[in-house]
Amino acid sequence: MRFINNRLSLFVIFAFLGMFAASAQEIIKETQKDTVKPSVPQGRIKVDGVIAVVGDFVVLESDIDLMYREMQAQGMPVKDIPRGELLGKLMEDKLYAHHAIQDSIIVTDADVNETMNRQIDYFVEQIGSEDKMVKYFKKKNIETFRAELFEMIKNQKLTEQMQKKIMEGVEITPEEVRQYFAQFKKEDLPEFGAEMEVGQIVIKPEVTQAEKQIVIDRLRQIKKEVMDGSSFYSKAVLYSEDPGSRSSGGFIKMNRKSPLVKEFKDAAFSTDEGQISEPFETEYGYHIIYVEKIRGQDLDVRHILISPKVTPEAIQKAKEKIEKIRQRIVSGEISFADAARSESEDKETRNSGGLLMNPRTLETRFELTKLPPEIYSDVNDLKDGEVSRPILSESQRGEKTYKLYTVANRYDQHIADYAKDYTKIKDLALKEKQKKAIGKWSDEKIKSTYIKISPEYQNFPFVNHWVKK
Incomplete structure (x- = not known):
């Protein structure tokens, strides 16, 4: 959802490949301890063999073929990668997913749908069209493709949640960090890349009351049409501007602890089951909520989000305002940090003097190669302390803002220093402990x-001890 406070990170390439290569998997029941022969579902022809079983999951020979094809499509060399190595990766994923189910880890359909829609958009962009995508992955039609992709992503998310559960209890002490750093010889010390701190000032075009009223009236009309018999699901698919829930008819499972903005939760919990709320405002626009089901403190809701549009006049006024702010900074009347604190309309960076926060490290430093591309292109040529020209930015949701950027500090590439780079060294030490x-x-x-593995793979030198002696 666009109005959840934090966004998901992208899949790493191997996790994605492992996810997609599972397209032929079936959940099976072990009927005989001496065999790996799951029953074939009615109406489906078995076209290749089972090469491994992990708990309730199987791995097929074709899964590895698909993995190779996906790696080639990504431009990765596959000549020297043995099939057993890919089998080991697939079996790891199945082990995590199996025990995630055993531990009652829940992955919501809304979460899966959001990721699936992003993935399909990426495929279509890379391959050219939905028809070409379906043909490339050798599926019968788009419905079959979506159904299989849904199950794959769900299993991948189960894997991620299981890994997260394993790691969340792992902590590290300062003494363990010291011991971790002390194990390196001088010539083997980690090297950290060049970094920079980036500051921003954001000015948002003002939305007029007239534009707000247009959206409120539109939502009230949608509410009336639903009460007269139209489908809320269909209205959400057609009109909602929340890409995370739109394709599922605006559906969200939630409770008081869900990471949703306060106004949304307040509206949901003050609306009776079977009723539709009045339009209400959040920082993302205006919503109406249909409360589908109440189960104690858990709610099944659907919502429609529509954002008021800004006029060209409002955009021009925002540009004039930010240009005046820039002139004050350049003339020395006010510092960039003080201007950000007093004038910026981005609440996440305003209190830090405009400094962007790295979501991966929770620090203000960014490695140059890991800056968001749209920001890197705007700041790469700036000198220290220089202020960019006003930049018109548009979010994926279509929200337009004007921004000023500056490079607050630069840090050259260097060998790790225990005192200066303690936080990074601690992060490396923690990852090592989590890996163990x-x-x-x-x-x-x-x-x-x-666990059962086909005989032709039992002598492969797996990293894990899959073959039980």
């Missing part, structure tokens, strides 16, 4: 989980 925790968990679960 996952390895220990895997070893224990492999011993207690039903």
Whole structure:
């Protein structure tokens, strides 16, 4: 959802490949301890063999073929990658997903749909059209493709949640950080890339009351049409501007702890089951909510989001305002940081003097290669302390803002220094400890989980001990 406070990160390439290569998987029941022969569902022809079973999941020979094809499509060299290595990766994913289900980890349909829609948009962009996409992945039609992709993404998210659960209890002490750093010889110390701190000032065009009223009236009309018999689901698909829930008819499962803005939760919990709220405003626009089901403190709701549009006159006024702010900074009347605190309309960066926060490290430093591309192109040529010209920016939701950027500080590429880079070293040490925790968990679960591997793969030198002696 666009109005959830934090956004999801992108899939890393191997996680994505593992997800998509699972297209032929079936959940099976073990009927005989000496065989790997799941029953074939009615109406489906078995076209290739089962090469591994992990808990309730199987891996097919064709899964590895698909993985190779996806790697080639991404331009990755596959000549020297043995099939057993890819099988090991697929089996790891199945192990996590199996135990996530056993541990009652929940992945919501809305969350899966949001990721699926982004993935389909990416495929269409890369391949050219939905028809070409379906043909490329050798599916019968778009409905079959979406159904299979839904299950793949759901299993991948189960894997991610299981890994997160394993790692969330792992903590590290300052002494462990010191010991981790002390193990490196001088010539083997980590090297950190060049970094910079970027400041921004954001001015948003003012939305007129007339534009707000247009949206309120439109939502009230939609509400009336639904009460007269129209489908809320269809209205959400047609008119909602929330890309995260639009394709699922605006559907959201929520409770008091859900990471939604306060106004949305207040409206949802003050609306009776089967009723539709009046239009209400959040920072993302105006909404109406239909409360579909109440189960104690858990709600099933659908919503429609529409944002008021800004006029050309409002955009021009915002530009004039930010140009005056820039003139004051350049003339020395006010510092960039003070101008951000007093004038910027971005609440997430205003209190820090405009400094952007790196969502990966929760620090203000960004490695140059990991700056968002749209920001990197705007700040790359700026000198220290220089202020950019006003830049008109448009979000994925269509919200237009004017921005000023400055490079507050630059940090050259350098060998790790314990005092100066403690936070980064701590992060590396924690990741190492988390990796060991996952390895220990895997070893224990492999011993207690039903696993069967086809004979032709049993002598492969897997990283994990899949073959039980």
